[in-house]
Amino acid sequence: MAQTTATEPTAKNVQPSRLDPTFKNEVMREHDAETLKTCFQCGTCTSSCPTARFSSSYRPRTVLRIAQLGLREKVLQSTALWLCTACFTCTDRCPQGVEVASVLRVLRNLAVKSGEVPLIYRELASSINDTGYAYRIPDIRHKKREEMGLPALPKPKTADIAKLIELSNGSKLLKR
Amino acid sequence: MAQLKYAFFLGCTIPYRVGSYEVSARKVFDKLGIELVEMPDANCCGLPVDPANHEMMLALSARNLCLAEQLGLNIITLCTGCATTLRKTNKLLKTDKKMKDEINGWLKQIGMEFKGTIEVKHMVQALKEDVGFERIKNTVQRPLTSLSVAEHGGCHLLRPVKYMGWDNPEEPQTLKDLIELTGATCLDYWDEAECCGYTVIAIDEKVALQLTREKLNHIKGVGAQALITVCPSCHLMFDVNQSRIERAFNETFKLPVLHYTQLLGLAMGMNPDELAIKELRVDPTQLLQAIQ
Numbered sequence: 001m002a003q004t005t006a007t008e009p010t011a012k013n014v015q016p017s018r019l020d021p022t023f024k025n026e027v028m029r030e031h032d033a034e035t036l037k038t039c040f041q042c043g044t045c046t047s048s049c050p051t052a053r054f055s056s057s058y059r060p061r062t063v064l065r066i067a068q069l070g071l072r073e074k075v076l077q078s079t080a081l082w083l084c085t086a087c088f089t090c091t092d093r094c095p096q097g098v099e100v101a102s103v104l105r106v107l108r109n110l111a112v113k114s115g116e117v118p119l120i121y122r123e124l125a126s127s128i129n130d131t132g133y134a135y136r137i138p139d140i141r142h143k144k145r146e147e148m149g150l151p152a153l154p155k156p157k158t159a160d161i162a163k164l165i166e167l168s169n170g171s172k173l174l175k176r
Numbered sequence: 177m178a179q180l181k182y183a184f185f186l187g188c189t190i191p192y193r194v195g196s197y198e199v200s201a202r203k204v205f206d207k208l209g210i211e212l213v214e215m216p217d218a219n220c221c222g223l224p225v226d227p228a229n230h231e232m233m234l235a236l237s238a239r240n241l242c243l244a245e246q247l248g249l250n251i252i253t254l255c256t257g258c259a260t261t262l263r264k265t266n267k268l269l270k271t272d273k274k275m276k277d278e279i280n281g282w283l284k285q286i287g288m289e290f291k292g293t294i295e296v297k298h299m300v301q302a303l304k305e306d307v308g309f310e311r312i313k314n315t316v317q318r319p320l321t322s323l324s325v326a327e328h329g330g331c332h333l334l335r336p337v338k339y340m341g342w343d344n345p346e347e348p349q350t351l352k353d354l355i356e357l358t359g360a361t362c363l364d365y366w367d368e369a370e371c372c373g374y375t376v377i378a379i380d381e382k383v384a385l386q387l388t389r390e391k392l393n394h395i396k397g398v399g400a401q402a403l404i405t406v407c408p409s410c411h412l413m414f415d416v417n418q419s420r421i422e423r424a425f426n427e428t429f430k431l432p433v434l435h436y437t438q439l440l441g442l443a444m445g446m447n448p449d450e451l452a453i454k455e456l457r458v459d460p461t462q463l464l465q466a467i468q
Contacts, residue, residue: 087331087371120378132219170232
């Protein structure tokens with residue numbers, strides 16, 4: 001199997017003038033990401049990370065360091081950021097109590113705000129907006145449920161769901 | 177004993193692709209005296225969009241919590257992703273007043289309000305805490321003593337500890353205990369608590385498949401005749417994607433992957449058709465012969 005092609009975030013050869021000292025504050029303002037400041041780079045997260053074993057680019061410790069340093073573009077444009085499986089092993093094992101997976105989620109949320117959105121998230125959000133479900137459930141599934149004697153699937157009020165998506169600033173995730 | 181009546185939160189993955197889990201769960205729940213109340217207005221739990229927009233996840237899951245509050249019932253889920261997401265939002269909104277006020281401001285616009293009156297449990301937690309091992313044991317009519325299986329609980333069954341915290345994610349025990357109630361032996365293997373990779377399959381298929389492949393190798397290595405899962409997403413990785421992994425890595429596993437509810441149903445004496453076992457992708461014929 002070929003190595004993953006995701007771009008590697010690195011802190012090498014960085015001009016100090018490119019560091020944005022306000023970036024970490026922007027991250028730490030977000031829920032569960034306050035703990036970024038207590039990371040002392042021990043590497044428990046990376047050594048516990050299931051993805052890191054198979055990816056040449058995804059290293060949670062490195063991502064946290066470049067976020068602390070304030071390498072805004074490097075971290076937000078890194079495709080490796082999206083390789084977190086959200087298993088939360090890093091969070092549960094961190095000796096400093098850093099909510100690593102949540103910091104990474106905040107970084108991905110910020111990447112989305114800056115316009116970096118993997119297509120899959122546009123598809124998921126659009127499907128939820130239109131149907132209430134993350135996946136568009138084909139008619140054949142509904143028929144099959146009937147045959148199997150299962151109750152009809154929930155049919156959520158999609159207008160209400162679309163309203164919540166709009167209020168939570170999710171509309172720009174939607175496919176146009 | 178706790179009241180065994182729950183709001184049944186189905187989620188998206190089960191109706192989309194893993195009907196066998198729902199069919200078998202409804203059967204065994206009935207036998208255990210668990211009453212399910214449908215949630216006809218439920219939407220996605222919100223987990224799939226959390227990486228892109230955390231507030232959207234909170235709003236979507238809060239809406240589901242409100243629906244269960246209106247029913248006056250605790251939620252039971254079959255999906256670990258739904259369980260961790262709904263539990264997390266429930267706890268956050270119960271403890272963080274600022275967040276609760278913000279989300280309630282949104283909910284008000286669709287005529288809802290989060291009050292914080294219910295709890296959320298994954299099936300495994302409910303089987304342990306509400307149903308109890310004794311009651312489950314009493315329903316076993318055909319102990320599966322000839323079977324040796326392995327378990328994969330899935331990350332979101334027990335992580336993050338901050339929101340789950342009812343079993344040890346490093347040494348998970350409950351699912352093993354539940355499996356042994358059926359009479360089957362539950363084997364240990366090296367990376368039991370590791371992730372299946374499902375959540376990144378749309379981002380990097382190779383990373384995801386390698387995670388599953390590694391676990392399959394270790395499960396086969398200890399001689400398990402089947403793998404037992406309690407999450408539709410994990411099940412997709414191990415069952416539906418197993419042949420894809422075999423092709424990609426030129427390996428053969430042929431490891432049947434059953435939902436825990438199917439294993440328990442078999443031990444209760446139900447026939448495989450009732451439990452939708454023929455819907456499984458990896459042929460379980462040999463396994464079924466072993467228990468005859």
